[in-house]
Amino acid sequence: MPELPEIETVKRGIKTLEREKIVGVIIRNPKLRYLVDSNLNQILKNVKVESISRRAKYLIFDMSRSKVPQGHLIIHLGMSGSLTLADNCKPLKKHDHVDILFGNGNILRYNDPRRFGCIVFTNNLIDNSLLQHLGPEPLTPEFNAKYLLEKLNGKSSSIKQLIMDNAIVVGVGNIYACESLFLAKISPLRPGRSITKQEAGLLVKCIKEVLEQAIKLGGSSISDYKHADGSLGYFQNSHNVYGRSGKPCKTCNQNILEKRLGQRNSFYCTNCQK
Ligand SMILES: [Zn+2]
Numbered sequence: 347m348p349e350l351p352e353i354e355t356v357k358r359g360i361k362t363l364e365r366e367k368i369v370g371v372i373i374r375n376p377k378l379r380y381l382v383d384s385n386l387n388q389i390l391k392n393v394k395v396e397s398i399s400r401r402a403k404y405l406i407f408d409m410s411r412s413k414v415p416q417g418h419l420i421i422h423l424g425m426s427g428s429l430t431l432a433d434n435c436k437p438l439k440k441h442d443h444v445d446i447l448f449g450n451g452n453i454l455r456y457n458d459p460r461r462f463g464c465i466v467f468t469n470n471l472i473d474n475s476l477l478q479h480l481g482p483e484p485l486t487p488e489f490n491a492k493y494l495l496e497k498l499n500g501k502s503s504s505i506k507q508l509i510m511d512n513a514i515v516v517g518v519g520n521i522y523a524c525e526s527l528f529l530a531k532i533s534p535l536r537p538g539r540s541i542t543k544q545e546a547g548l549l550v551k552c553i554k555e556v557l558e559q560a561i562k563l564g565g566s567s568i569s570d571y572k573h574a575d576g577s578l579g580y581f582q583n584s585h586n587v588y589g590r591s592g593k594p595c596k597t598c599n600q601n602i603l604e605k606r607l608g609q610r611n612s613f614y615c616t617n618c619q620k
Contacts, residue, residue, distance in 0.1 A: 350517030351560035367449040375443040402516035424462030491547035501538030587613040
């Protein structure tokens with residue numbers, strides 16, 4: 347599943363489309379998580395993309411300065427989606443569901459075998475139901491020890507589930523949660539309310555470090571991402587605990603434990619993480 351670092355990589359890879367005009371949209375299969383608006387071609391034709399940003403795992407194409415229509419195009423890659431920059435010569439592949447054609451000859455091509463992603467145009471970004479209830483971005487100053495501690499106050503759920511909760515902080519997927527907790531030496535099973543101020547500070551620092559490192563390794567172009575096909579090829583070699591069940595801990599040599607926790611597999615070292 348593409349995670350925050352991959353989406354950040356995609357965003358950087360398609361920055362060249364900023365200030366470019368959309369000249370058409372081709373929908374081959376509208377049946378994504380939400381049905382793609384059949385009028386999207388009419389809505390977006392001749393509209394200039396002012397900027398491309400990311401919020402959580404949503405890519406946001408800002409068209410708010412265009413006269414008609416004012417709004418934003420939101421793209422989410424779901425479980426298996428990918429975006430590539432193509433040109434007219436590139437043959438179509440299976441699951442290439444949507445093409446957005448740009449005036450500079452580029453085609454932004456959306457491919458998604460499992461079709462859990464979405465492509466949605468909205469006139470009201472602030473009140474949009476997809477974005478409304480999201481917590482702060484992990485790499486901003488807004489996500490800090492004081493904030494996290496407040497959110498953990500009185501919570502009996504495990505710290506791992508809490509940091510993976512998008513309403514608390516966005517973009518900390520399973521891999522990043524496991525790796526951050528290992529670096530912070532905190533057991534994923536600890537109830538949120540048991541985390542001390544010092545531990546919260548360390549955990550915030552580790553989450554930022556792990557995500558920044560993953561972004562750094564995520565490739566610097568969209569074609570790098572394409573090859574990663576959601577399997578996180580670049581980051582996975584540097585995992586300390588994720589996917590290393592039964593293998594020796596890189597710090598203490600004790601075997602890494604795998605445990606099911608709230609539908610997701612957690613990997614951790616019972617010796618290093620307390
Ligand atoms: Zn260990």
